[in-house]
Amino acid sequence: MNIREFTFIIFLMFNFSYAKNHVAVSISNLPEDIVYNKTYFDIIDYTFKKLGVSVTLHAYHPDPNNISTVHTIHDQMMKDGTNYAIIGDTITSTTSELIICQDSYVFKQKGQEIPIISNSATSDTLSNKDDYPNFMRTIPVDSASYQSIIEFIHSFKKKKVAMIYTNDPSGNSGYFRVNKLCNQKNIALLGIQYGENMPDMGNLDGIDTIISNMYMEELFDTWKRFPEVLETKMWVLPDAAMVISEADFELNGFKEVLNNKTNVVIASLFSESNDISKEFKAIKKDKKSFNSLNESRIKLTLIRESKFGSPLPPLGKGYYDVVVSLVEGWKKCGNTYNFTKFISSKFTGATGKVLFDSNGDRIGVMGISRLLLGNNGYPVIAQFEDNTIRFVSNWQSFMIGYTESDIQNSSTRLLMLFITFYLFIL
Structure with a gap:
């Protein structure tokens, strides 16, 4: 084997090892969520690009009422080479729970370790390391561990x-x-x-x-x-x-x-x-x-105050907004952060005696929550009108969702590919 053949083999091995990351994005089929799907992808895509991370996004639509579709989806995830799953508030907590519990054989028996950014319900489930040893831990900041x-x-x-x-x-x-x-x-x-x-x-x-x-x-x-x-x-x-x-x-x-x-x-x-x-x-x-x-x-x-940061402000007094959650949460917790779920619209209790207005809603993956309060010193980053979410002009500057240690930085990959290619043509 001459030096050129050896270099070519190294090039193939390196390119395979540093192949573009495949990221699974679970999207809800619920009518109230579909209008946000483009927003999900725009935000996720922007966040990866901002940190110079090259990924291929895959959209999956699990149906909690049809477990067979969940099996099919996760088998497809394995075929796609997915190595980073985002299972968050785009699908309901119950759906997340069903996906993990019903399809655990895909992750456990095949030995795949898929880090998961999740809402509280999934975090609590995955925190049971005895049943789910291959999962990167998520941090359930906002609910019982x-x-x-x-x-x-x-x-x-x-x-x-x-x-x-x-x-x-x-x-x-x-x-x-x-x-x-x-x-x-x-x-x-x-x-x-x-x-x-x-x-x-x-x-x-x-x-x-x-x-x-x-x-x-x-x-x-x-x-x-x-x-x-x-x-x-x-x-x-x-x-x-x-x-x-x-x-x-x-x-x-x-x-x-x-x-x-x-x-x-x-x-x-x-x-x-x-x-x-x-x-x-x-x-x-x-x-x-x-x-x-x-x-x-x-x-x-x-x-109590969690070691991961202060608890969420009490209901009626404001929530952690997405900026604080993402920036501070990721800094304190490391690789993963547990994103909260919010409810929307005015709610009247069954007796009609209790009127409740949360002024918030869940909109999705990456914990990009529609927090429109802007109180308690937290900035308003978006407005929601006519089923359309509009971000303020500088919203991108607040969005930090990944660290370089989570996913191989594409700049490193490009540099190594360039060096390998240079050696090959010598």
Whole structure:
């Protein structure tokens, strides 16, 4: 073999090794999401190009109601050579959960390690490294980590547990996760989906613990409709988009509900360091306070600062906007960051008594959330009118989504290809 043949082989091997990265982008087929698809791709494409990373984007449309399409899609991902998957809020949390759980054989048996940028539900699932050892960890900043939920289940050691959950996909996925954990611990879970009719609320005799995963307005609406049921202690697992504080209770006029024989402990599990068991034991020892929640007990709300950064601001006071989330989140967390999900439009509770306006919405992959508030010092980066999202003129300067360590920088690849080609023609 002469030097030219040897150089040519090295060239082929190098070109194969540094082939263009294939990135999977999961896109929802939901009508309300389709109008954003071009925005998804524009933002993703811009982010890669800004950092000089050469990629090929592949759009996938998983159907949660047809698992066979999920299998087909992930098989195709393997054939495409996909090495970086973006599974985020373009598909619902429940869909993400189904894709991962139902199609885990593709990733596990074939030994593929696909880093995933995900929403909270998928993060919680993938944080279970025993079941999913090949996944790069995601950081669940805005919701309970898998380990925290385990501690939560351990804390009360009941054999019967009830969970009220929202009919929003995020709440459904929360129910799936808690149900899985309860099954592992031989705990019977009664799932009650929030709605106008909740007949199972009358079947809670002997079940004095209620785990809730729902939006704030649904939570308050349930408290107002079933105060006699909720006189027993109620644990609340807030949704990722819902952070409850004492001020929120006052502003929403529900202080009297809490003080009226309703014993509620709100557990916002923000970091792995939360010792829920310790908090629970402390409450249980103080039987007087345990049996009668007063104003001071509201302050027991377990909202801690995560080691990954401050928690999301309370609902009604603004959210982390996309600029802060991407720039600060990626700097602090490293390769991956957990993007939050937001809800949109005004919502009237089932009784018509609770009016809720979140002023936000989820729009997608990369956590590019439609945050139009611009309060709490966060800049407004977009406006949304007539099903069209319009970014402010300098929005690109805020967008940072990847680090050079995540994906091979194309400039390095081009330099090496040039050197190899130069050696070849000598």
